[in-house]
Amino acid sequence: MKLKTLSIAMMTLAVPSLAAADELLQMQKDPNNWVMPAGNYNNQRYSELTQINKDNVKDLNMAWSFSTGVLRGHEGNSLVIGDTMYVHTPFPNIVYALDLNSDGAIKWKYEPKQNYDETVPVMCCDTVNRGLSYADGKIFLNQADTTLVALNAEDGKVVWSDKRDDAKRGATSTGAAFVFKDKVLVGISGGEFGVRGYVQAYDLDGNVKYKAYSTGPDDEMLVDPNKTTSMLKPVGKDSSLKTWQGDQWKIGGGTTWGWYSYDPDLNMFYYGSGNPSTWNPVQRPGDNKWSMSLWGRDLDTGMAKWVYQMTPHDEWDYDGINEVVLADQKVKGKMHKTAVHFDRNGFGYTMDRVTGELLVAEKYDPAVNWSNGVNLKTGLHDRVAKYSTARNGEDVNTSGVCPAALGSKDEQPSAYSPRTGLFYVPTNHVCMDYEPFEVEYVAGQPYVGATLSMYPAPGGTHLGNFIAWDAREGKIVWSNPERFSVWSGALATASDVVFYGTLEGYLKAVDAQTGRELWRFKTPSGVIGNVNTYKHDGKQYISVLSGVGGWAGIGMAIPSLENETDGLGAVGAYKSLSSWTNLGGVLSVFSL
Amino acid sequence: MKLKTLSIAMMTLAVPSLAAADELLQMQKDPNNWVMPAGNYNNQRYSELTQINKDNVKDLNMAWSFSTGVLRGHEGNSLVIGDTMYVHTPFPNIVYALDLNSDGAIKWKYEPKQNYDETVPVMCCDTVNRGLSYADGKIFLNQADTTLVALNAEDGKVVWSDKRDDAKRGATSTGAAFVFKDKVLVGISGGEFGVRGYVQAYDLDGNVKYKAYSTGPDDEMLVDPNKTTSMLKPVGKDSSLKTWQGDQWKIGGGTTWGWYSYDPDLNMFYYGSGNPSTWNPVQRPGDNKWSMSLWGRDLDTGMAKWVYQMTPHDEWDYDGINEVVLADQKVKGKMHKTAVHFDRNGFGYTMDRVTGELLVAEKYDPAVNWSNGVNLKTGLHDRVAKYSTARNGEDVNTSGVCPAALGSKDEQPSAYSPRTGLFYVPTNHVCMDYEPFEVEYVAGQPYVGATLSMYPAPGGTHLGNFIAWDAREGKIVWSNPERFSVWSGALATASDVVFYGTLEGYLKAVDAQTGRELWRFKTPSGVIGNVNTYKHDGKQYISVLSGVGGWAGIGMAIPSLENETDGLGAVGAYKSLSSWTNLGGVLSVFSL
Numbered sequence A, B: 001m002k003l004k005t006l007s008i009a010m011m012t013l014a015v016p017s018l019a020a021a022d023e024l025l026q027m028q029k030d031p032n033n034w035v036m037p038a039g040n041y042n043n044q045r046y047s048e049l050t051q052i053n054k055d056n057v058k059d060l061n062m063a064w065s066f067s068t069g070v071l072r073g074h075e076g077n078s079l080v081i082g083d084t085m086y087v088h089t090p091f092p093n094i095v096y097a098l099d100l101n102s103d104g105a106i107k108w109k110y111e112p113k114q115n116y117d118e119t120v121p122v123m124c125c126d127t128v129n130r131g132l133s134y135a136d137g138k139i140f141l142n143q144a145d146t147t148l149v150a151l152n153a154e155d156g157k158v159v160w161s162d163k164r165d166d167a168k169r170g171a172t173s174t175g176a177a178f179v180f181k182d183k184v185l186v187g188i189s190g191g192e193f194g195v196r197g198y199v200q201a202y203d204l205d206g207n208v209k210y211k212a213y214s215t216g217p218d219d220e221m222l223v224d225p226n227k228t229t230s231m232l233k234p235v236g237k238d239s240s241l242k243t244w245q246g247d248q249w250k251i252g253g254g255t256t257w258g259w260y261s262y263d264p265d266l267n268m269f270y271y272g273s274g275n276p277s278t279w280n281p282v283q284r285p286g287d288n289k290w291s292m293s294l295w296g297r298d299l300d301t302g303m304a305k306w307v308y309q310m311t312p313h314d315e316w317d318y319d320g321i322n323e324v325v326l327a328d329q330k331v332k333g334k335m336h337k338t339a340v341h342f343d344r345n346g347f348g349y350t351m352d353r354v355t356g357e358l359l360v361a362e363k364y365d366p367a368v369n370w371s372n373g374v375n376l377k378t379g380l381h382d383r384v385a386k387y388s389t390a391r392n393g394e395d396v397n398t399s400g401v402c403p404a405a406l407g408s409k410d411e412q413p414s415a416y417s418p419r420t421g422l423f424y425v426p427t428n429h430v431c432m433d434y435e436p437f438e439v440e441y442v443a444g445q446p447y448v449g450a451t452l453s454m455y456p457a458p459g460g461t462h463l464g465n466f467i468a469w470d471a472r473e474g475k476i477v478w479s480n481p482e483r484f485s486v487w488s489g490a491l492a493t494a495s496d497v498v499f500y501g502t503l504e505g506y507l508k509a510v511d512a513q514t515g516r517e518l519w520r521f522k523t524p525s526g527v528i529g530n531v532n533t534y535k536h537d538g539k540q541y542i543s544v545l546s547g548v549g550g551w552a553g554i555g556m557a558i559p560s561l562e563n564e565t566d567g568l569g570a571v572g573a574y575k576s577l578s579s580w581t582n583l584g585g586v587l588s589v590f591s592l
């Protein structure tokens, strides 16, 4: 399972694995660095840096820029460690180490050899990759072809690599690898190809430690029927198996391609699972557990402590993979270690991350109409019958469902400021028509079974909002309409400035308290990357990848998609994007 | 020959052709605009704008940027007319009209359909295109497949188009179309495929007015044996034919892909012709006239007034196509209407552009060693025998020739400031080994017949210089060494600031008097585009295309070229470029 190319020379360079855990915990506290995808274990995308503030952010200028040489969608963000910045690209998944002492001159470049014809055609939503992780002198890259590779951070040489799955059956990777303490965690994509989701853990030397599926027998899910809870109660035996008809769970999705977080005190990690396969609900009666669920697992063993299914028996492709942000908040008078999650289904969930107790669940876009709300006792939705694509049945077009399949929010990660106590959430404001049809499973072939159109939510023409959310109350504090969905990850800083990018290509800075726009800059291409910040030589920098694409930009990424329903319905909704921007991956770095 | 798609509606929009001539003459005087490739008829790339000056240029910042969505080399520059900027790309030769009132939002986009497999493989030196021209409400694009197309400047619709040649025999286009008064002039590429060079003139409605070859019978060259002069004497009958063996002139090159200039008072236009084919001199005894020559022609009739061959019987691929800059200068005590030309062969020529008299010819890089100098009476070189690849013969490697085949300067255009009286010249500082071999002509196949390696000139490791040149004396005034060849076109402004880009991706501003660097900025990719400037809403902007490629960057543009001698020898010399930058076309716009 493991290809060891670790030379003696590299071993002497490498810090012993045991020290690495502490190393990351320390490193993320240094705001000069940005050492992991979200900047910190708790997924807050919050920086203590304050050199750039509300008064001077208007003077922000581009300091330098770097073309990645790759077109199509650029998600994720760079890492910054000392004098080096690490930048990744979508397929072919190049990694660059850039010299911050020399305007980003290239220290080394790693370009994997991957099979294009096998891999790219089975990537559902563009050839994106969500970035790199670091630990123990190594840069971890989760390649599209499901190879996890550890590169020597000094010279880019392969230290070890493991190809864990097979694109021929539709399994690919877009999510970052996440390093928590002494483990590297990777998920899998392929919910549109019937891939059964799982998370796999390695140690830092490339040995597989465990694998935990989202569906199937208890032992394969690392679920203890008596100890693993859902809504505070043990899940019981076969909690997944009995919610599926026959063997459907084997091709039942629940993939795991989102942003993971970690609480070092609880030694638990958190992530969500995606849609059940197929998108045609008629073909898979039952709750389809544990697709569409949030998971809290023990890092050492992988055992699930709790799980919560947000959308049982999904009828709209509301994948549950969006990030889980960890913050300590007072909810209904009581302090909780909370986990906050903005689900594709349009609800913002606040949970107790120790117990999995559901504390708050409210709509974070008023347009959401498929559910009247969540019962906090049962965790279940009060569904609106007319928007039930299962009830309306196959070959019936259910129209006007809000949100659309790409949710009130998709993978674009939110930020949290412990100073304001608010979450800053890039959102979609899109509705859809959804027509399920019968589809046969063929390994490696699309297993979607639904035709979609998407369009702006009623009463407006804009496709997105950037909002501030109070997760204690479940309330929108302010909301800035945006022409297109905000498909970029947000950044909050200790000077109460919040940054995000737009699909037209603007990088924007807004006031964390009021949402007032303080600054904007037109980067070369639409932004679906995540904003981050670092300090070098005493100067604070803001950095972001532009390069339009992703699901929203799929019509640009694949120009041959021309019908409104192409790209699983995204082509029509985002058609006018081509009047604003073009493909092209460029890292832009800003400073005062 | 002409595809008319001119609708009634468009005709009412279009300004009558007669008025167009005056229109351009006026428009180029307005420094807010940039209405033709070089900004003005005389190819000076000089702007009267002074808002950005020596003191404040250090505060220049990027205002906005625009990814073109195309990788590979981006030569040329944008046009600016009023509120609209027109940007072109390399193959597939997209044209964008950008709204300057809205950070470059796309007004319209034109993307021609061209046959990739027929065209791209026969482009010798990357898929570059050198830009657009404007007249009469139309934007003129000279496509790679040799189609000249006129687009309605308002909406990008095709007004007329004409495909004048055939890529199947190796004929392509990279040069801009040039509009002078009431004519559109286009040249041809393909000297590496035995294409016989010519310039073709259209009126603004797409009717072919004349075609003038570089080689062959007098009437096909539009040469009058009695009236056309060279070195002040009539060229006489069959001036070309008698310098070739047999029919070799038919496949003898002399292509015409450079920057043209025009003197409205003399009604003459100027340009150069390229290398004789093949690169193996042994196969084509004789002077090979009029390859490697400067031409002064009457615009109305195309008739040659004078012609001068800089490198008779070329042995090194010193194409004569580099720009001809028109300036009025006092040389040896007497005012002349001069034409100044920095030839690939390493000599800076100052000529009287009325008569074709040779006034000055001096080395503009001291490394030049193949010639000891030019006899101003005969116009001939004092050649150094040991660097003669013809004398050394086939299958002999002649080493240490300076300059290399890409010359002391290639297509990268210089700028001239009438204020300082100096020329600002982006140069190469590269030498070569050159081994000719016998090659058979097959239509559409490379007809090169030489193997090359290139490397820095002796005594240094740098591959370029940016110099200031006094063309009255033939002297370098100052010279800034650059790590790589300077493959970007220069801009001079009335505030005595000179701009140029570098292959690493820097845009630089230097003091016109001293060469002192005043400012630099790292753009996303290596710069082989030309810097220009315009004013919009009272603000001066500097704009430049980055996007590494061209001959120097061919190893980046085509990563499969891996041998040092690949890319006609450029791959080896510029190998380290990949440590500095990546492909990617981005327009960057700067202001104070």
Ligand SMILES: O=C(O)c1cc(C(=O)O)c2c(n1)C(=O)C(=O)c1cc(C(=O)O)[nH]c1-2
Pocket (backbone or CB within 6 Å): A075, A124, A125, A126, A128, A173, A174, A175, A188, A189, A190, A191, A192, A255, A256, A257, A274, A275, A317, A319, A405, A406, A410, A411, A549, A550, A551, A552
């Ligand atoms: O079910 C899956 O395995 C899967 C994978 C991915 C992916 O890997 O990018 C996306 C989705 N689903 C998906 O539903 C979705 O909305 C989506 C958006 C994007 C994106 O990067 O813009 N990827 C994906």
Ligand SMILES: O=C(O)c1cc(C(=O)O)c2c(n1)C(=O)C(=O)c1cc(C(=O)O)[nH]c1-2
Pocket (backbone or CB within 6 Å): B075, B124, B125, B126, B128, B173, B174, B175, B188, B189, B190, B191, B192, B255, B256, B257, B274, B275, B317, B319, B405, B406, B410, B411, B549, B550, B551, B552
């Ligand atoms: O002989 C020809 O027809 C021809 C064409 C071209 C071209 O069209 O780009 C170049 C050359 N030659 C050439 O010799 C050369 O050095 C060159 C450099 C470049 C460039 O764009 O970087 N093109 C060309």
